[in-house]
Amino acid sequence: MVDSEDNFTGPSEEDPQRVAETLWVRIRWTFQLLVQLIGVLLLVYLLVIILKAPPRRDLPDSHWWNDGPLYRLRDVRVFSDTQDLRGVERRMDYLKQLKVNGLLIGPIHEAPPNNALSLRFEQISSDLGTMNQFKSLISTAHKKGISVVLDLTPNYQGSTGPWFSNDSITIVAEKLKSALVFWMDQGVKGFLFSGTDLVSNSVPSLWTDIRNIIQNRTRSRPGRRVLMGLSEFSSVDHVSSLLSSSGVDLLLSPLLSSGSGGFAGPAEVLDSVQTLCASHSQLNLAWSLGGAEVHLASAVGPALVRLYQLLLLTLPGTPVFNYGDEVGLMDQGTEPPQMLWDPETETDLNGTLQVEWAERRSSLSFFRSVAALRVKERPLLFGDFLPLSNSSSLLSYVRVSNRGARYLAAFNWGSEEAELVQAGRAELPQQVQVVASTDTSLSDGEVELGALRIGPQQAMLLRFNIK
Known part of the structure; x- marks a missing residue:
């Protein structure tokens, strides 16, 4: 008799494989769900952090002149042994070590004193150098990341005012406009003018033209050029008013040179900073002390040189130093002093000179360290x-x-x-x-x-x- 039930033959070869595949699918889906869950938890955690964090302010719309100190050299003859533009070019590595972002140079154009008719904005004074030397200087400066700003104050050697007389301002300003284009074509990144008060008030339409030529970007000149003014007034209210009315990017003034002791102390510094910061962006503030004619060490005394170096480098705004302020250069008489360069050897220095050079090196080292800190730390730049x-x-x-x-x-x-x-x-x-x-x-x-x-x-x- 044949049994009607099928005989059991055991699991087929396909069953273990099917079970294994099913198990693997389940493990894979479980793993994917865990990954997604972890991702969601991380996202929630990040959202909580973002919501609790203080709002982040955007970086201000700064320009190159806001990012480092500016170095002013009015008379190129006192900066090197060659007493010309070539000597300035050879010191670009030195300026780079100071973290200098801009070199304010000149005036260097032909301008016989008190003679508006003989003014030649586009011609370099023969005792200062040649156009080829200037082009070479510009090229070297740009390779070092240093922008060159040209002082084009018309009557810089005269006694009838920086723009000659009231009768000649219009003529001179018209003459200046074509010169601005000429110098920008040579690679100049901005201009400095003394007597900003007089020109902006006396010939406002021409001053507007000058501003537009310098400050407006074009397709051929996409980068921003700086317009700097120089005022002789030491009232903080006057400086604030002139900043608004003239439209300059930066304004130099003797604010910090007019304190109760002949230079700014705590009260004068605080009043100037708070007053100007209340009405203007710190990107338009500039601080200097000695000015073009007086050096820092002569203005405040050798003992306070590093104190004022630190002050200028930590105030909100752009610090502007006169050449030699980093080593405590002192004025002697009415002529601008010769720049002091570190001697290669001290064998010929007596004991007094060795002490003096030790102090100069200390001032230089201090200046470099603080300047290097300023250019890389956002709180010191824009805080x-x-x-x-x-x-x-x-x-x-x-x-x-x-x-x-x-x-x-x-x-x-x-x-x-x-x-x-x-x-x-x-x-x-x-x-x-x-x-x-x-x-x-x-x-x-x-x-x-x-x-x-x-x-x-x-x-x-x-x-x-x-x-």
Whole structure:
């Protein structure tokens, strides 16, 4: 009798494979779901961080002259042994080491004193160099990342005013317009004019033409050129008004050279900065002290050179230095002093000169270190200016942006040691890092802020972070 049930023959060869494939599909889908879940959780976490973070401000619409110090050389003959434009070109590596972003040079054009008819804007004075030398200087400067700004003040050697007389302003301004195009074709990145007050008020239509030629971008000149003015007025209200009415990109003035002691101290600095920052973008502010005719060391004294170097390099705006301010060059008589270059050997220097050169090297090293810090740190370039303390001898402020490190700059003009800040300030941490100090006995490193004191006629720059 035959059994009606099928005989059992065991699993087929295909069954294990089918089971394995099913298991693998399940594992793969489970893994994909886990990955997606982790991705969603990460996204939620990032959104929470973004929502809790303070709003990030966009970088300001800055230009090249906002990104580093400017270096002013009015008389090219005093800058090198050759006493001409070739000598200036040979020092471009030196200027690059100072983190200089722009060289303000001249005037160098032909301008017989007090003679408007003999004015030649497009011709270089023969005792200063040649056009080929100037073109070579421009080329070398651009390779080093340095823009050249030309002082085209018309009557720079005369005594009847920088623009001759009122009767000649219109004639001179008309003559100037074609010269601006000529020099921009040679690679000049901007212009400086003395007597901005007089020209912008006396011939406003011509001044507008001058502004448009310099400041407007064209297809052939896509980069922005700087228009700089120079005012002799030391009133902060006048400087503020002229900044608005003239439309210059930067305005040099003797604001910081007009303090109660002959130069700016805590009160004058704070008043100037707060007044101008309240009405103008810091991108339009420029700070200088000695000016073209007086050097920093002569204006404030050798002991305060590094204090004012630190001040100019940490204020909101563009610092402008006269040649030699980085080494404490002093004026002697009425003629501009010859630039001091570090001797290759000290074997011929007596003890007094060796001490002097040690001080100059110290000033130069300090200038380089702070300038290098300024050009790379956003708070020092574009950060807000927050005063901390101000007295008859002490000034301190914080430069801060919404991200990264913050910098506290402190200056003691007094003859006695001063307490930097009161301990326990909520907006300041207990520990700060010393990154620059005019006091060579104070080494870099972390210090207790509440216990920190600043010595007489000393200044320091501190760095800290707020979580």
